[in-house]
Amino acid sequence: AQSVTQLGSHVSVSEGALVLLRCNYSSSVPPYLFWYVQYPNQGLQLLLKYTTGATLVKGINGFEAEFKKSETSFHLTKPSAHMSDAAEYFCAVSEGGGYQKVTFGTGTKLQVIP
Amino acid sequence: DAGVIQSPRHEVTEMGQEVTLRCKPISGHNSLFWYRQTMMRGLELLIYFNNNVPIDDSGMPEDRFSAKMPNASFSTLKIQPSEPRDSAVYFCASSLQEYGYTFGSGTRLTVV
Numbered sequence: 752a753q754s755v756t757q758l759g760s761h762v763s764v765s766e767g768a769l770v771l772l773r774c775n776y777s778s779s780v781p782p783y784l785f786w787y788v789q790y791p792n793q794g795l796q797l798l799l800k801y802t803t804g805a806t807l808v809k810g811i812n813g814f815e816a817e818f819k820k821s822e823t824s825f826h827l828t829k830p831s832a833h834m835s836d837a838a839e840y841f842c843a844v845s846e847g848g849g850y851q852k853v854t855f856g857t858g859t860k861l862q863v864i865p
Numbered sequence: 866d867a868g869v870i871q872s873p874r875h876e877v878t879e880m881g882q883e884v885t886l887r888c889k890p891i892s893g894h895n896s897l898f899w900y901r902q903t904m905m906r907g908l909e910l911l912i913y914f915n916n917n918v919p920i921d922d923s924g925m926p927e928d929r930f931s932a933k934m935p936n937a938s939f940s941t942l943k944i945q946p947s948e949p950r951d952s953a954v955y956f957c958a959s960s961l962q963e964y965g966y967t968f969g970s971g972t973r974l975t976v977v
Contacts, residue, residue, distance in 0.1 A: 785965055794869075794968030831932055841908070852921060852964060853898075857906045 752796035753778045753844045763862040770814075770829040772859050775844030777823065784825040785843040785853065795841060801825065812836070837863045842863055869969035871957050877975045883911040889938055890959030898966065899932055899942050900912045900956040908956075914940065945975045 758773040776782055783802045787795040797809025807819040812835075816827045825842060841854040870889040878884050890897050895954070898913040910923040914934045929948070934940040944951055954973050958966040 752904050787954060787966075787968075795958075795966070796968070797965045800965050853912070854910075857907045 753782065753846055753854050755844050755854055756857050757842050757856035759859055760857065761862065763822075764832045764863060765864050766834055767831050769856070770790065770832045770836065770861065772827040772840050772842075774816075774825045774827065774856060775823050776825060776842070776844045777845055777847060780846050783845045784816075784818060785845075786810065786814070786825075786827050787841040787843060787855075788812075789839045789841065789858075793836075798827070798840075800858050821864045830865045832861075834863050834865065837861055868958055869959050869967050871972050872967035873972060875891050875973050876977075878947055879928065880948055880976055881946040881974075883943065884947045884951075884974060886942040886957075886974070888940045888942070888957030889918075890940070890957070891967055892938065893965070894959035894961045895937075896960045897934060898958045898960070899940070900958065901953045902956060902971070903953045905956075908968050911942070940951065944974075947974075949976045951955060952976050971975075 754774045754777045764770055785800045786798040788798050789795045798814050799808045801808045801818045809815045814829045816825050818825050839858045839860045841858045843853045845853040872887045878926055878973045896915045899911040901909045901911055911924045911939045913917045917934045930944055952975050954971045956966045956968050960966045
């Protein structure tokens, strides 16, 4: 069975500071990993995904994440936070290979302080 | 592409009434998912379809909930009778293979 753990339900950073949102996964097969962002009163939007190949994945809005198999982690980072980054972020895992059921983490709300 | 389209955006209904939520997936996507989001329970997968066939409905809370996908371009989620604890935001998402979901904007359901 697959699962996702997001450490920290709320994270606060200053504008211009590094953003680091943590995600650890559990999967019985090589996973496909995703980060989604949800702005207030909107649906979830795909930020980036890892399926195979390069372990450092770049996404939209300057975010990137690195798949570390040895640590079963897929942390999301951004070098410099903007006010517009304030949102809720969800890490997700699927077992890939065409199996499309995705399991989401509980989400991390990012607050950006001016 | 207009994305995943859900209707209505907001629904307020009285306890005991039937509620039908609608979803139009992205053309060409072969899987469709219904999720429920609440503060207490987060995102819960209710049911998903692959090529219009229900594959996993283990997340459907109880018999009051039913979902259909009569064709590749339309799905419904029905709650009958509705209860206050069904109040939540219901999301529909569609996908093609393992390329990630595209979510609709959701339907905010309030049962009073």
